[in-house]
Amino acid sequence: MENLKQSIKDLADRYSVNLKDKIEARTEEMKADDNSHYLIYRVLGITTEQGKLIDEYQNTGRFLYKYAGSFLEEAATLCLNFKYPEGIKTRIENTLGQRPKTFEIDFLNENDAIEVKWRDATTDGDHITKEHIRVQVIKAHNYKPIRIMFYYPQREQAIKIQQTLKTLYVGVQGEYYGGEEAWEYLKNYTGIDLKNILLEIANRRTPEDGSK
Structure with a gap:
């Protein structure tokens, strides 16, 4: 278990460094951007x-969202592989x-085909199809x-899409877990409390942040 925790910490370190580098590089690039559109602002x-500031945060947000999602999905897969080393990513x-x-x-x-999502905020009807x-x-x-999605989207239309997807999964005798249910499913399926591991890492890095 300690080896797994260290692997997740190392993964977090790697993503954190890469994210910082991406943000710094983009911020530097933006200094040479054409800002004539500020007239419309x-x-x-x-x-x-x-x-x-809005442009800077928008660019930072894009990188953060991408890296946060990739990190969480990879960390969850580490937990799955720790418990079931024979499990694989595959295409059908x-x-x-x-x-x-x-x-x-x-x-x-074996017969469990698990899709791991950190959040799905799509509002595209074609996505349902x-x-x-x-x-x-x-x-x-x-x-x-089986679909596990750790965070629900915030917007009403995107939430409705997820409710429809849940109905689809249940309709084919599949399973759908969103929000807190996803964390609990991963914990019960693997015996590993990923959320607690991530809280430990987060509290060491940003101890002033009281979020859970």
Whole structure:
């Protein structure tokens, strides 16, 4: 278990350094950006300084969201592999259509086809169609589709999409876990309390932050 905790800490260190480097590089690049669009910001009542800060935070946010998602999904997969070393990431043929040709399974353990998501904020209706085909294909391959998503989106339309996806999973005798249920599922499935491990790391790095 200590080896796993160290692996997750090392993973966090690596992502943290890479994120910092990306943000610093982009911030430096932005110094040479054409800021003539600030005129429109000003027309809308946003000062040049406010516009600059907004652009900087927008760029930082894109990197942060991407790295946060990739880190959590990789950390969860480390837990799955620790408990089930024979589990693999794999692709299966789309037997119900031509596009896409294959679907990816994040972690296949015997009949359990687990999809790991940190958050899915899509509001695209086509996403439901694609996911419906995906779970049907997984079922046709005699696997059980299981989705774990650690954080629900914030917007109403995106939440409705997730509610529909949950219905799809249940409809094919699959399983869907979102929010706190996802953390509990991973803990029960692997015996590893990933959330607690991440809290320990977070509290060492930002002890003044009281978030849970």
